Each structure stands twice: as structure tokens, then as C-alpha cells.
Amino acid sequence: MKQISSRFSIAVHILSLIAISSKDCTGDFIADSVNTNPVIIRRIIGMLKKAGLVEVRSGVGGASLLKDPDQISLLDVYRAVEVIEDGKLFNFHDEPNPACPVGRNIEAALRSEMMEAQSAMEQRLSQVTLDQLTVQFQ
Amino acid sequence: MKQISSRFSIAVHILSLIAISSKDCTGDFIADSVNTNPVIIRRIIGMLKKAGLVEVRSGVGGASLLKDPDQISLLDVYRAVEVIEDGKLFNFHDEPNPACPVGRNIEAALRSEMMEAQSAMEQRLSQVTLDQLTVQFQ
DNA sequence: ACCGTTGTAACCATTTTAGTTACTTCGGGA
């Protein structure tokens, strides 16, 4: 990968805006704050809906949170926007040669370390909630 | 991103093979163990050379380590293969609207949390050395 | 001089990403 998709940062932006804003959060209003196309916003809100984080008033429009901001962690958002394939941050090359001692054993050993590293990151994300961010937006 | 490139797992494979193998580690020999094209191996070895981890006997061929396996961490390898852009694991969407309190403040707040999460992962990678892996390849 | 090996360049197919246009559907207000 190059980088983890900006879907994640946009999703956090969207949720922060909904949490803070008193006015109706329509796709166009959010798109103006994020500075992107409204369709991008709708797509990401669709993912947040699927994850049970927000709801959208159909017809009239406007999104609202389904959880308190102190009950939404950055990990929840990260997982909602499906930023990585199959839940695995690290890719592993296909089918090393089983006839070689390294080829035969490296996958188990390295995958285990990859999971530890990934967990360390996700655990850190899980410790930060939306309200811990929004208090900084005076 | 989809996933962190398999360049990382291949690089670890390559270094493990060099560390363990008694015979000459040519690109073709390594490619056979990794099960990929020799050019892929040469490209990654080039990155490991640039990072000062290996050297290659020119003309005759064969790679060898420039450091003891207990002095090479997974983080060293991870950084050597330039798996992420600009050293930043997370991407951040461009230019949120400064006229909005969220748009104006979210970048600093979120980037700080992104760095913490990235550091947690990298710190875990830095704790594992090549020899801790290779002892598992009997 | 030959031959295996390395270092690259060039090219390719596939996938992801971010953005865009366009169209249908929904539901409230005039």
C-alpha cells in the first residue's frame, strides 16, 4: 500500500461535524467542510450507516449519530470504512516454496508478528473516542 | 490502501534465507524459495542494499548480510522497502474548509492520533529481530 | 572469451483511489 485511504480521515471529519453541528448535516454541507464531492460523502456515510454509527433521514436528508460521541472510537470508524482487505494490514507473498526450510516456516512466524504489530496500532486507535477529538474544535 | 505491500514479507524472506543458508544466495536461488520472478528479488535486494542491510558480490553474485541477524529488526526491513509514502501510514484528505471549526482544527488533532497509532505499530516491529524469526526455521 | 549473475529499463495487466456525471427515489412544503 501507499497509505491508508483518506476515507478514514474523511469519515472522522464527517462524524465530528455531525457531533458538533446544531444545523442539519446534509451531504452538501458536509462536502463543503471536507472540501470534496458530495458523492464521496454519501458513499462514506453509507459505510458508516452499515456499521451502525449514523442514520440518515430519508427524503428530507440530514445525518445524525446513533451512538454518543464518547462511545465511538477511532477503531470503530477505521473498521467501518473498510480501509484494509480482509482485516489484514500486512500482505504476505503467495505460496513460498515448501521444499525450502525458510519457505516452509516463514509464513506462520511472520504472520504472527504482523498481527501483533497490527493489533498494537488498532489498540491505540481504540483508545481515542470521537468526543476526545471534538472538544478540541472550539 | 488495500494492504501493506508484500515487498515487506518478501524482504524478510530474503534476509532470513541469507542468514540461514550456507550456500551462495543468488537471485535465482532466492526467487525459487520465495516463488516469484528473479527481477522482483533483485529489485528488493536493491532496496536492502540502499538501506545498508546487505551487500552483493558484483560479477559473481550472491548476497550477504552487513549486520548480525540480532541487529536487524523488522522495522529496519519495513523502512528499507519503502512500503509507505513519506513515512506516513495514514493519508489525510486535502485542505478541509478553514471556514468551518471542524475543517480548521481536525487535521492537527487527527494527525496526532494517527502518528500515535503508527508509532505503536512500528515500535512493535522494532522489537523483533531477524534472528528471533530464523530460530524457528529448523 | 565465455558464462552466470546483477542492475535496470521498459512494458503490461490488474486493482485501488478519488472524483465526476447522471439518474432514480424519497418525503415534506407550497
Place this chain on the structure above:
DNA sequence: TCCCGAAGTAACTAAAATGGTTACAACGGT
């Protein structure tokens, strides 16, 4: 009831990353 703003989605695009491949020049022992 008829609009109108909004959401949901399909289809398309351009750009970039990825993994792979062929080809070729340069190097250095035998």
C-alpha cells in the same frame, strides 16, 4: 398534488501502486 432538495447508486474516468515479465548491458571469475 406537484415541486424541490436530498439521498442512494450506477457508470465512467484519470492517476497511481502493485506484481510480473522480457530484454539487455555490465561485471568478474573460470
